[in-house]
Amino acid sequence: MTLRVLLVEDNRELRATLKAALSVEGYELLTAASLSEGLALAQHAQRPGAGIDLALLDLGLPDGDGETLLAELCRRRGCPVLVISAREAEGQKVRLLDAGADDFLVKPFGIAELLARMRVALRHRGTVLRPAVTHWRAGNLAVDIAAHLVQRDDTAVHLTPTEFKLLARLVRNNGQVVTHRQLLADVWGAEFTEHTHYLRLYMGQLRAKLEADPAEPHLLLTEPGVGYRLVEGDEP
Amino acid sequence: MNTPMHTGWDRLLAAGIWAIAWLAMTLLDARVDLANLAMILVLAAALSSLWLAAWASLMASVAAVLAFNWMFVPPRGTFLVDLRQHALLLGAMLLVNTIVTGLVARLRASARQAFAQAARAEQLRNWGERLRDEADPAVHLGALRELLQAAAGVPAAVIVLPPPAATRPPGSAAPELPLGALTAGEVDADQAAGLRLCLREGRALGRDTGRYEDQPDLYLPLRGRQACFGAAVLCGIGEVGLARRDAELRAQLQALCDQMGQALQRAQAAAAERAARELAQQQGVRNALLAAISHDYRTPLATILGAASALEEQADRLDPAQRRRLAHGIVEEAGRLSRLTDNTLQLARLDAPGVTLRCDWESAEELVGAALRHARRREAGQRVRARLEPGLPLLWCDAMLVSQLLDNLVDNALKYSPQDAPVEVLVRCAGSGQLLLAVRDRGPGIAPAWRDRVFEVFHRGALPQEAPLARAGEADMGRPGAGIGLAVCRAIAHAHGGELRLRARSHGGCAFECVLPLRTPPEMPTEEQVPPEQEGAT
Numbered sequence: 001m002t003l004r005v006l007l008v009e010d011n012r013e014l015r016a017t018l019k020a021a022l023s024v025e026g027y028e029l030l031t032a033a034s035l036s037e038g039l040a041l042a043q044h045a046q047r048p049g050a051g052i053d054l055a056l057l058d059l060g061l062p063d064g065d066g067e068t069l070l071a072e073l074c075r076r077r078g079c080p081v082l083v084i085s086a087r088e089a090e091g092q093k094v095r096l097l098d099a100g101a102d103d104f105l106v107k108p109f110g111i112a113e114l115l116a117r118m119r120v121a122l123r124h125r126g127t128v129l130r131p132a133v134t135h136w137r138a139g140n141l142a143v144d145i146a147a148h149l150v151q152r153d154d155t156a157v158h159l160t161p162t163e164f165k166l167l168a169r170l171v172r173n174n175g176q177v178v179t180h181r182q183l184l185a186d187v188w189g190a191e192f193t194e195h196t197h198y199l200r201l202y203m204g205q206l207r208a209k210l211e212a213d214p215a216e217p218h219l220l221l222t223e224p225g226v227g228y229r230l231v232e233g234d235e236p
Numbered sequence: 237m238n239t240p241m242h243t244g245w246d247r248l249l250a251a252g253i254w255a256i257a258w259l260a261m262t263l264l265d266a267r268v269d270l271a272n273l274a275m276i277l278v279l280a281a282a283l284s285s286l287w288l289a290a291w292a293s294l295m296a297s298v299a300a301v302l303a304f305n306w307m308f309v310p311p312r313g314t315f316l317v318d319l320r321q322h323a324l325l326l327g328a329m330l331l332v333n334t335i336v337t338g339l340v341a342r343l344r345a346s347a348r349q350a351f352a353q354a355a356r357a358e359q360l361r362n363w364g365e366r367l368r369d370e371a372d373p374a375v376h377l378g379a380l381r382e383l384l385q386a387a388a389g390v391p392a393a394v395i396v397l398p399p400p401a402a403t404r405p406p407g408s409a410a411p412e413l414p415l416g417a418l419t420a421g422e423v424d425a426d427q428a429a430g431l432r433l434c435l436r437e438g439r440a441l442g443r444d445t446g447r448y449e450d451q452p453d454l455y456l457p458l459r460g461r462q463a464c465f466g467a468a469v470l471c472g473i474g475e476v477g478l479a480r481r482d483a484e485l486r487a488q489l490q491a492l493c494d495q496m497g498q499a500l501q502r503a504q505a506a507a508a509e510r511a512a513r514e515l516a517q518q519q520g521v522r523n524a525l526l527a528a529i530s531h532d533y534r535t536p537l538a539t540i541l542g543a544a545s546a547l548e549e550q551a552d553r554l555d556p557a558q559r560r561r562l563a564h565g566i567v568e569e570a571g572r573l574s575r576l577t578d579n580t581l582q583l584a585r586l587d588a589p590g591v592t593l594r595c596d597w598e599s600a601e602e603l604v605g606a607a608l609r610h611a612r613r614r615e616a617g618q619r620v621r622a623r624l625e626p627g628l629p630l631l632w633c634d635a636m637l638v639s640q641l642l643d644n645l646v647d648n649a650l651k652y653s654p655q656d657a658p659v660e661v662l663v664r665c666a667g668s669g670q671l672l673l674a675v676r677d678r679g680p681g682i683a684p685a686w687r688d689r690v691f692e693v694f695h696r697g698a699l700p701q702e703a704p705l706a707r708a709g710e711a712d713m714g715r716p717g718a719g720i721g722l723a724v725c726r727a728i729a730h731a732h733g734g735e736l737r738l739r740a741r742s743h744g745g746c747a748f749e750c751v752l753p754l755r756t757p758p759e760m761p762t763e764e765q766v767p768p769e770q771e772g773a774t
Contacts, residue, residue, distance in 0.1 A: 087578055090594065090636060108574050110567065162761075180596075188761075197597035197758045200630055204599060215601055215622045221609065222602040224635035225594065 002028045003122065004045070006055040008038035008069065009084070010062060018056070021111045035064045042072050054122055055081045056114075057101070059089045066096060074100045080121035084109075094226055097179045104177060104226070120175035120232050136171040136233040138219060141210055143171050150210075157209050162187065166202050167210075167230075170220070175232030177223050203228060247292075250284035254296065261308065270308060270322065274329050277304055281333040282340070290341035297333035301326055356488045359383070363492055367499035371506070377420040380468070380496050384489055388454075390473045393421030395431050396458065396466035396500065423469060430455045431467045438464035440490065443473065444483070454486070456493045460501030468493050528720065532576055536569035543569075575647070579724045582640060586727040593634040593731060597758055600628045600663045600671060603635065607642035607661065616650045619657070625664040631671055632755040633732050638673075641728045641736075644721040645675035645748050653679030653745065669754045670734075678745035687738045691726045725750070 005027045009015045012033070019029045030045070030052065032038035038057070045052045055073050057066050066083075073079045083104040085093040093104050102121045105114060124133075134145040142151045145168050150157045159167065165187045170178055181193045188198060203222075207214040221229045257280030261273045277300055285293035305315055309322050317323045363383060367373050374396050384392040396418045423431065430448075434441055434455035441447040442454035454473045458466035470489065543562040551559065585591060604622050611617030631638070642661065649659040657678035666672035682690060722736075725748070729736040734752035741747055 087636075088581065108570065195758075195761075197630055198761050200597055200599040200602070201760055204601060207601075215605060215624050216608045217605050222606045224598075224603065224606050224639040225596075 002026060003053040004028045004030060004051065005118075006030045006032065006038060006041055006045075006052045006073075008032045008035065008056065008061065008066075009058040010034060010060075011058075018114075021114075025115060035061050035066060035069050038069050039072060042069065042077075051077070052079050053125065054118060055079055056118075057081055057083055057096075059083060059085045059092050059096070065092055067099065070096055070099055070101055074102075078125070080125050082114075082117055082121055090225060094179060094181075097177065097226065098181045102176055116175075116232075124173065124176065133172055133174065133233075136174050136230075138231055138233050141219060143167060145171060152210060159206070159209065163202055163206055163209075166199075167206060170228060170230035171233075174230045177227050177229045179227035181227075183227065199228070246287040250287045250293075250296070253280050253284045253287075254300065256280075261304075265308060271325060273308055274304070274325055277301070278329060278332055278336070282336045285337040285340040286344075290337060293337040293341070294334060297337060298330065301330050301333065304329070352484075356484075356491075359387070359488070360491055360495065363495050367495060370499065371503060373496060373499035373503050374418050376496070376499075377418055380492065381420040383492055384468055384470060387488055387492070388470050388473055388485060391421065391471045392468060393419065393423045393427065393431075393471070394458075394466060394468045394496075395419045395435070396496075397435065417466075421469075423471075427453060427469050427471065431469055434467040434469075435464055440486075442470075444486065454489075456486075456490050458493045458497035458500065460494075460497040463497075463501060465497045465500040525720075529576075529580055532720070533573065536572045536576070539569040540566050540573075575643075576720075578640065579644065579720050582637070583720055583724045583727055586724070586731050591731060593637065595632050595634050597630040598633050598635045598638065600624065600631055600673065603631075603638050603642060604661055604663060604673075606639050607646055610639075610643050611646050611650070614650075616655070617646075619655075620646055620650070620659045620661060622661045623663075628663060628665065628671070629754055629757050631752060633752060637728045637731065638752075641725045641750060642673065642675070644725050645750075648721055648748070649675050649677035649679070653677035657745070665754075666751055670751050671754055673750040673752065674747050676741060676745060676747040678741075678743075681740055681744060681746050682738065684740075687740075690738065691722050691736070722748075 003026075005022060007015060007018055007022075007029055009018065009031070010033050015031050015033070019031055022029055030041050032041050038055075042052060042055070052073065055069075057069060059066060070081055074081045080102040081096075081100075083093055083096050083101045084107060085104055086107050097104060102124065103117050105117060136143045136145075140153045143149070148164065150159055150164070150167065166183065169183055169186050180196050180199055183199055184193045184195055188195065192198065203220060204214070207217050207220050211217045211219060219231050221231065223229055257276050261276050264273060264276070281293070281297040281300060284296060288296065302315065305317065305326055306313065309326065310318050317326065363380075366379070367376060370376065377394050377396055381392050381394045384394070430441065430451065430453065434457050438457045438459060439445075439447065440454070440456050442451045443449060445454070452472050454470040456468045456470070457464045458468065468489075543565045546554070547559060547562050554562070601624055604624060608617075608620060608622055611620045646659060646661065653659060660674075660676045662672070662674040662676060664672050726736045729750050729752070732752050734750060736748065736750045739747045739749055
């Protein structure tokens with residue numbers, strides 16, 4: 001079945017371009033030029049068989065900052081939301097990610113990047129309902145959350161409990177950005193959300209243990225000012 | 237110093253002279269003849285007139301001639317004169333005394349006048365000196381008031397309009413209450429109204445001015461050229477007997493006031509000129525920036541437009557490989573445009589006053605890692621190497637900005653060094669609480685004269701003919717290729733309280749070195765502090 005994508009974008013050219021590009025990839029596109037229009041489409045799509053599988057939400061729309069639409073789509077329907085932001089909308093982007101948006105793209109972006117993000121987001125779709133990701137493998141590194149096992153070149157790597165919790169949190173959303181705030185809240189607790197320096201320390205330790213060259217990470221990627229991203233696991 | 241006023245001492249001196257003369261005449265009476273005695277009297281009269289007022293001098297000499305007649309002219313003891321020649325002598329003495337007294341009095345009057353004029357001129361000159369280079373002459377308001385008081389001998393008050401309103405020409409409607417006007421001295425409601433009127437009309441009013449003659453006070457405007465900048469009031473000057481000196485004094489007071497007015501006007505003109513120059517400079521900077529930016533934008537836009545229009549017009553005549561190449565060109569150049577836009581926006585943002593950074597504790601390793609990842613996306617980026625000192629402290633900075641700085645520096649190094657030469661990103665502690673982020677290349681380097689100017693975005697427009705970057709292999713050598721990227725880098729370094737420098741490397745190439753200040757590091761978690769190596773051993 002074709003996947004339905006809601007695109008909320010006020011620029012007509014970009015809307016048309018993305019619609020064409022995504023249609024070629026087999027997606028069915030619903031487009032909205034404003035938040036209110038997007039909200040109307042989202043509510044209309046409640047009917048069975050007409051649900052939305054993924055939303056692309058542009059920030060800086062004329063009629064608001066997208067919080068309401070995000071709440072409608074993501075919290076109530078578990079529909080993944082990708083935030084498309086301009087470089088200036090830094091703070092807003094992080095706020096929406098903290099509030100539950102799945103990932104972000106900074107304008108301008110290539111179509112390949114968009115498709116990769118969409119693919120990851122769709123794969124994670126419904127994780128709230130389905131069992132969480134427990135296995136992850138990329139190249140020579142494998143993680144088994146349930147067995148508490150991390151293997152590099154088939155040799156067990158010893159991680160401290162906090163390191164493991166941090167890695168597990170990233171594995172759960174592998175391929176997606178996880179904001180500083182989300183990581184801190186989930187690994188250390190809600191009262192530590194401002195302690196970004198904890199992350200710097202433990203990410204450094206994780207990279208030292210897991211990356212071939214910690215100075216140039218290929219697995220545990222940094223999204224400056226936003227959070228961290230564990231690369232998408234290899235297809236099983 | 238000779239004072240023009242007649243003091244008790246002057247009179248005493250004159251009396252002394254007369255007494256000495258009289259004594260001398262008495263002593264010489266028997267030895268010399270009458271004519272010689274008379275000479276002594278004439279001499280005494282001339283000398284004493286130097287210290288006595290004209291009328292007193294005249295009276296004294298008349299009295300002396302009479303007394304002389306009584307004492308020395310025979311028959312003595314009477315006012316009678318025996319001989320005709322003695323009568324002539326007495327008459328001549330009286331006449332000479334009168335003439336001498338008159339001459340001396342006139343001489344003294346003119347000397348007094350000259351002295352007063354010199355004093356006034358001196359006062360004006362000193363006042364002028366004091367006001368000459370004052371950026372805000374209004375600070376001398378109190379001094380003007382004191383000068384006026386000293387000159388006129390009555391209390392004075394001065395008001396000065398605040399700068400913007402002061403430029404109104406006289407006669408135009410001034411506000412009823414000059415809001416924000418500076419005042420020195422106390423005035424009552426009447427005087428305040430008088431000051432306002434004087435200020436509005438730019439003309440003196442009060443006694444002997446032909447306007448509002450019945451006023452007890454004298455109002456003087458502080459006049460500049462074709463504008464009035466304030467007013468002064470001399471309270472009760474009409475009641476003080478200044479009689480004949482009034483006209484001169486008023487001219488002097490007006491001159492003092494006008495000097496203030498002119499100084500205020502000069503200061504205002506200077507301020508206006510400065511503002512205009514700043515505006516022009518800003519305009520110039522903006523124009524240069526726009527010129528530089530639009531030049532930078534044109535190149536990728538030309539490529540994009542060329543490739544896109546080729547795809548549009550000739551799509552069916554191009555083979556797939558050609559089409560792909562054109563599309564690739566569009567993607568590449570659009571990426572360049574995007575970076576350019578980021579830099580331009582960032583520069584504008586950092587230029588604005590009160591820019592806020594979104595600082596957090598950042599790891600230099602991660603920032604360099606992100607920069608490497610960005611560089612690797614392009615083919616040229618494969619020759620970038622990173623060298624980080626182990627155990628680097630965390631950096632309190634805006635991650636987006638420092639990432640942008642590193643991206644720009646790496647970009648720049650890749651662009652201006654040979655295809656096979658390595659580009660190195662180096663991070664180490666620079667002592668005294670600083671962290672050094674350096675991007676070093678093995679390109680041809682930059683001519684010393686341009687080492688500072690490469691950071692200035694505007695020089696491209698200003699010096700189109702020079703080749704600032706002695707970079708080989710540049711298609712258009714006639715312009716600095718740095719564009720605004722380095723200007724943004726420096727702005728980012730400055731925004732963090734750091735510095736960005738360019739250093740020539742000893743074996744060729746250049747190093748852009750960014751020094752950022754380090755803060756006291758935050759407290760780290762204690763739960764499982766054990767470093768991984770030791771932990772593995774347990």
